[in-house]
Amino acid sequence: MHPCPGTPTPLHSTVTETHVITTSGLTKVYRSRGREVTALDGVDLHVREGEVYGVIGQSGAGKSSLIRCVNLLERPTSGTVTVAGQDLTALAGRGPRAGKELRRARSRIGMVFQHFNLLSSRTVQDNIELPLEILGKAGRARSLKALELLDLVGLADKAKAYPAQLSGGQKQRVGIARALAGDPKVLLSDEATSALDPETTRSILQLLRDLNRQLGLTVLLITHEMDVVKSICDSAALMEKGRIVESGTVSELLATPGSELAAALFPVSGERTGPDRTVLDVTFHGEAATQPVVSQLSRTYNIDISILGAAIDTVGGLQIGRMRIELPGRYEDNVVPIGFLREQGLQIDVVGREGEEPLLVKEGAK
Amino acid sequence: MTWSEMQPVLSQACWDTLYMVGWSTLISVVAGLPLGILLVLTDKGGLLQNVVVNKVIGQIVNIARSMPFIILMVALMTFTRWITGTTIGREAAIVPLAIGAIPFFARLVEMSVREVDGGLVEAVQSMGGSTWKVVRSVLVPEALPSLISGATTTIIALIGYSAMAGTVGAGGLGDVAVRYGYQRFETGMMWITVAILAVVISLLQLVGDFAARSLHRRTGRSGGLLLFRPLRGIFPGAVATEAVKKS
Numbered sequence: 001m002h003p004c005p006g007t008p009t010p011l012h013s014t015v016t017e018t019h020v021i022t023t024s025g026l027t028k029v030y031r032s033r034g035r036e037v038t039a040l041d042g043v044d045l046h047v048r049e050g051e052v053y054g055v056i057g058q059s060g061a062g063k064s065s066l067i068r069c070v071n072l073l074e075r076p077t078s079g080t081v082t083v084a085g086q087d088l089t090a091l092a093g094r095g096p097r098a099g100k101e102l103r104r105a106r107s108r109i110g111m112v113f114q115h116f117n118l119l120s121s122r123t124v125q126d127n128i129e130l131p132l133e134i135l136g137k138a139g140r141a142r143s144l145k146a147l148e149l150l151d152l153v154g155l156a157d158k159a160k161a162y163p164a165q166l167s168g169g170q171k172q173r174v175g176i177a178r179a180l181a182g183d184p185k186v187l188l189s190d191e192a193t194s195a196l197d198p199e200t201t202r203s204i205l206q207l208l209r210d211l212n213r214q215l216g217l218t219v220l221l222i223t224h225e226m227d228v229v230k231s232i233c234d235s236a237a238l239m240e241k242g243r244i245v246e247s248g249t250v251s252e253l254l255a256t257p258g259s260e261l262a263a264a265l266f267p268v269s270g271e272r273t274g275p276d277r278t279v280l281d282v283t284f285h286g287e288a289a290t291q292p293v294v295s296q297l298s299r300t301y302n303i304d305i306s307i308l309g310a311a312i313d314t315v316g317g318l319q320i321g322r323m324r325i326e327l328p329g330r331y332e333d334n335v336v337p338i339g340f341l342r343e344q345g346l347q348i349d350v351v352g353r354e355g356e357e358p359l360l361v362k363e364g365a366k
Numbered sequence: 367m368t369w370s371e372m373q374p375v376l377s378q379a380c381w382d383t384l385y386m387v388g389w390s391t392l393i394s395v396v397a398g399l400p401l402g403i404l405l406v407l408t409d410k411g412g413l414l415q416n417v418v419v420n421k422v423i424g425q426i427v428n429i430a431r432s433m434p435f436i437i438l439m440v441a442l443m444t445f446t447r448w449i450t451g452t453t454i455g456r457e458a459a460i461v462p463l464a465i466g467a468i469p470f471f472a473r474l475v476e477m478s479v480r481e482v483d484g485g486l487v488e489a490v491q492s493m494g495g496s497t498w499k500v501v502r503s504v505l506v507p508e509a510l511p512s513l514i515s516g517a518t519t520t521i522i523a524l525i526g527y528s529a530m531a532g533t534v535g536a537g538g539l540g541d542v543a544v545r546y547g548y549q550r551f552e553t554g555m556m557w558i559t560v561a562i563l564a565v566v567i568s569l570l571q572l573v574g575d576f577a578a579r580s581l582h583r584r585t586g587r588s589g590g591l592l593l594f595r596p597l598r599g600i601f602p603g604a605v606a607t608e609a610v611k612k613s
Contacts, residue, residue: 071492097414098491107494117489121507121581130503131493182493 015234019082020186020218021047021070026079028065028242039065040076041242047235049185052212052219054229056261057239063222066239067190070220071109072102083109084185107135110179114191116171118163124150124174125159131181149177153207169200176207180215187211189221193228201225205232226264230313236261251285251320255347266322270308272352278327278334283347284312285320293344294325301337303327324351367552375542376558382456383538386531387524390463394524395517398468401427402475403501413487413497430469435527438466439534459528459536467524474516478509511578518574522567529563539563 028040039062047053057063068074070081072088080089083105091101098106118127128146137145150156153173163171172192179187189208193201209232211217223229229236229250237247238261246253246261254262262283272279282293298305305325312321327334331350341348401423407413408420430438439462443453446461486504495503506513529540539559547556 073488073491097497103494103496105494106492109492111489111492113485113489115483115485117483117485119486119504119508121510122503130490130495133503134490134493134495134499178493188492 015048015050018049019046020049020084021045021053021220022080022082023066023070024080026066026069026081027077028062028069028074029077038242040069040079042079043239043242043244045237045244045247047218047220049218050212050216051234052209052221052232054233054236055220055222055239055244056224056226056229056236057222058224061239062242063224063239064190065242067188067220067222070188071106071111072098103134107131107182108184108186110182110184110187112172112175112179112187112189112192114194116163116168116175116195118171118174118178120163122162123159124155124161124163124166127163127174128178128181131178135182145181146177149180150174152180152211153177167200168196169203172196172200172204173207176204176211180211180217185218187217187219189219191223192221194223194225201228202231208232229261230265236265254283254285254320254322257347257349262322266311266313266320268309268311268322268324270324270326273306273308273326276328276330278329278331279308279351280325280327280338280341281349281351282323282325282341283349284322285347291344293341293346294323296344297337297340300340303337367546367555372555372558375546375555376539376562379537379539379542379559380562382536383525383528383540386456386459386463386528386536386538387521389460390467390524390528391517391521393460393464394467394471394520397464398471398520399475399506399513401468401472403479403505405472405476406479406505407497407501413500427469427472430465431473433466435462435466436530436533438462439531454535456537459531459534459538463524463527463531466527467520470523471516471520474519475509475513478512478516479505481512482508511581514574514578514581518570518578521570521574525563525567525570 023043023045026040026043026045027038030037030039041062043062043066045055045066055063055066065074069076070083070088072081072092075092076089080087082088086105088102088105091099091105118124119130122130125143125146128149129142132142132145147156147159150159153176155170155173155177158166158170158174163174166174175192176187187208192208193204196204205228208219208221212219212232219232221228221233233250235247235249236253237244239245246256246259248256250265253259254266256262266283268281270279294305294307297303305327308324308326310321310323312319312323327337338348338350404414405420405423405427408416408423410417410420412420433441439459442462442465446453446458449461450457452458482505486508487500490500490504528536528538529543532538532541533544535541539562543556543559546552547559
């Protein structure tokens with residue numbers, strides 16, 4: 001059975017239905033020299049326990065403000081932030097300074113940064129011990145924990161090195177180890193891979209994925225790279241001008257007709273090769289993707305199918321994606337095969353049919 | 367004047383200068399460091415943002431900074447007498463020297479601390495660190511090489527000030543240069559004090575630079591041993607092997 005659109009799909013064992021990060025009506029307005037800039041405009045975000053949640057958007061969309069509001073590095077103008085059942089906005093008080101309660105809550109939220117933000121005056125080990133110092137842990141316990149974490153991120157031999165002696169990827173591993181030192185339930189990742197080359201990006205994402213699985217860590221990440229969402233996120237949200245315009249699990253998004261995120265995650269292109277042909281976008285999500293529907297279609301109706309383009313991926317252990325296929329004959333001739341595909345639980349969008357100049361063509365043609 | 371006549375005068379003068387500069391440096395570092403940090407913290411967008419405090423401290427620092435030292439010295443005489451009981455001698459000179467140098471060093475501290483990457487502050491805040499923790503583990507250690515350079519500059523400025531203090535009876539090398547070199551036309555004495563000052567200042571600068579740089583080196587920002595740096599231009603291979611080692 002394929003999952004119905006709208007039903008949250010448990011993607012892997014660590015994801016539960018508990019919301020561990022919730023923002024409601026989050027608004028952030030910056031005032032400078034009498035001008036007001038709205039960075040966040042009523043953002044409602046729900047991150048489930050144990051999932052990797054990606055917020056994607058262009059620069060200036062408000063992603064950074066959003067993630068900074070989650071641990072209140074930025075004070076939201078209005079709205080609430082709840083992390084692990086604790087209303088942080090209530091802890092914050094009125095003044096600009098973080099009180100003891102808020103600081104304690106922050107220490108249970110890990111954060112990694114685009115530019116790593118390691119202290120250059122401290123060794124790798126001392127950097128990882130920093131959050132433990134803040135928690136008031138004793139010296140011996142600190143160094144044991146730091147070494148254990150270094151082992152976890154694969155840098156056991158770098159304990160005594162200074163950050164300047166490490167490569168970008170190694171620095172980010174240290175950053176991740178440091179973020180985990182306080183045994184957080186939640187990890188915030190602020191463009192953690194944006195300063196890294198593609199290969200290093202992959203290895204860091206893999207590490208985040210492993211930590212998410214091994215420790216049941218909930219990860220909220222913001223990024224402007226679609227690949228990041230594609231490779232590790234269970235759920236994603238698209239931000240534009242301070243608002244979340246789309247959100248959901250990856251397969252939910254894919255099942256949403258006209259979803260910009262789905263189109264960007266699984267771009268398909270290809271023009272009709274001639275008149276009297278029907279071009280279909282087939283969206284796979286759930287179990288249907290594992291069945292050889294295309295060859296079944298071909299055999300059952302004895303038609304030749306050409307594949308114009310496809311973007312199929314394994315996301316969260318399930319095959320999902322899109323394929324653009326071309327059938328001979330006009331739409332009217334292909335009603336039955338299309339019905340067959342729909343019966344298989346696939347979502348079918350007919351491309352370029354009169355009357356509906358579809359979004360998909362534009363998206364696909366990019 | 368023979369060397370045997372000059373020698374005791376000079377060694378006493380050196381000692382007096384050292385005494386004045388040493389104490390006033392200590393006082394101005396102890397007082398200027400927190401003042402400089404406070405200037406950063408209370409500034410707009412700072413951790414302890416407080417426009418009034420910032421403006422008041424900033425104004426005081428500016429006024430004290432722009433005051434010619436010789437006038438400051440005279441203006442502070444009542445205050446000096448209140449503290450040390452006298453306005454003459456090396457102890458008395460320490461008061462205006464320190465008060466002149468505190469705002470000077472505070473501005474240098476402010477500049478150094480401002481250079482510290484705001485992301486580091488944010489990182490410590492995200493771990494739940496207090497403002498005090500931010501100051502102690504980020505602002506001061508990260509700015510340390512630059513703070514040491516600032517302290518060196520302050521010491522050298524204080525040597526200059528201390529020569530002026532010499533003219534109002536504080537003793538020291540400046541006093542010797544004026545009394546012997548200028549008033550008694552002992553040109554030899556004059557040149558010796560000039561030479562001593564030149565050597566002392568060069569040495570201080572050298573030590574200060576070395577200390578600052580070795581801290582930089584430890585943290586790797588300048589990269590590689592100083593000794594090998596010129597070699598890079600000549601042997602690009604040396605850089606390549608280093609890069610391999612890093613990765």
